[in-house]
Amino acid sequence: MTNAQVTALQYGLIGFFALWATVLIPQLIVLHARHGRVRLRPVLTMAAVLLYATMTVAVTFLPLPGPGVKRLSQTVQLNPFQWVADIHTELLKHGLPMADWFTTQTFQQATMNVLLFVPLGFFARTLWKRGLVGTTLIGFAASLLIEVTQLTANFGTAPYVYRIFDVDDLLNNTGGAMLGWIAGALLLSLVRKPVPSTVELQLPRRERVDLAQVR
Template sequence: MTTAQETALAYGLGAFVVVWSMLAIPQLIIHLARFGRVDRRRVLTTGVVTLYACLAVAVVVLPLPGPGDQRLAQTVQLVPFQWVTDVGTELATYGLPRSHALLTLTFQQLAMNVLLFVPLGALCVLLWRRGFLFTTLAGFGVSLLVEITQLTANFGTAPFVYRIFDVDDLMANTAGAVLGWVAATVALLLVRLRKADAARASAAVRPTPLAAAVPPHRAAPDARAVAGPVGAPHADLRTQPLPLPR
């Protein structure tokens, strides 16, 4: 991570503290008025989204160019996978072996572009319950907006163009959103499988309810009581004394 990126993240954190303070207080008041309590989940969700937005904007926009900064010789890069060539050029310039490719500034910039959009893909699943196609289009659309912002010098608010419109950034940002969607989807699937396994295990160890008691007047007679003791001869009605008349 470069010094400029560290500075941008520091400003992003500062902006988050200010913006979330402005959002959290009205949100707490609304929750108390409507529900009589604070919905911690909604407050936490607002904080996470605000933090991501502040950090993303800070990384994209900051640091702003100063009066003495040199203008870019190239403002548009439309060759896909140009970063591969740039990694090779950087290795050759500093005389480094290919094993140091992941340590080059070019690759680190690419990795940052991927990681920058991973939270967006995760939010599409966890917060908005969106699918793969929506997440891909959202990642590409937001990335395109970022690149247009850089190409137009922050829509004319900056003194000149200080960031390159790069097609590789579009690809990396979209890939980051897709990666975040996949990670969040797998995480949700694992959580659901664990809950299902826990429910099945709980049902397996749960004692079987006893059968409902049969009322005494409906109870079936005991076969042994009817038949008499085991091995005893059956009574012959012809040899039994007749009842005496009353």
């Protein structure tokens, strides 16, 4: 993990605590007024969603470029699965064997792009009750919004474009949302699996005995 990524995560945590502190008290008031008591599950659910949102924003847009940062020579990458070729290029550059493909920075970055959207797909299934198609569209739309924001230098608020618009990010993010949906569906199937409340025991039937024959 680079220093820039650590800095982004730190800012993400700060943003989470600031945002959660803002919405926590109103949420507690609403829960108490609606249910007569404070339920822990909605509070934790809200915290999880806010944490994911702030950390996602942080790692995709922070840190902002400083005055001494070199500008990108390429700002758009439209070749699907270019990361596969980039892994091979990175291995050749560092003289590494093909067996070390999973240690390359390119593979790790692609994996992180997949994992980044797994929680979104999980929330879409478990909290928002979306289907797989709807979740896929949500993941693609969210990823596209991030990529367009990066391509436009945060809609002109940044001094210049400092992140690449990468079609592979769209594919990996969308795939991550689908994996999250599958994980959420599996979890719900396990939780909702009916458990028998009683156990029926079939006792052996006793044969009827004719008392007249016994006598």
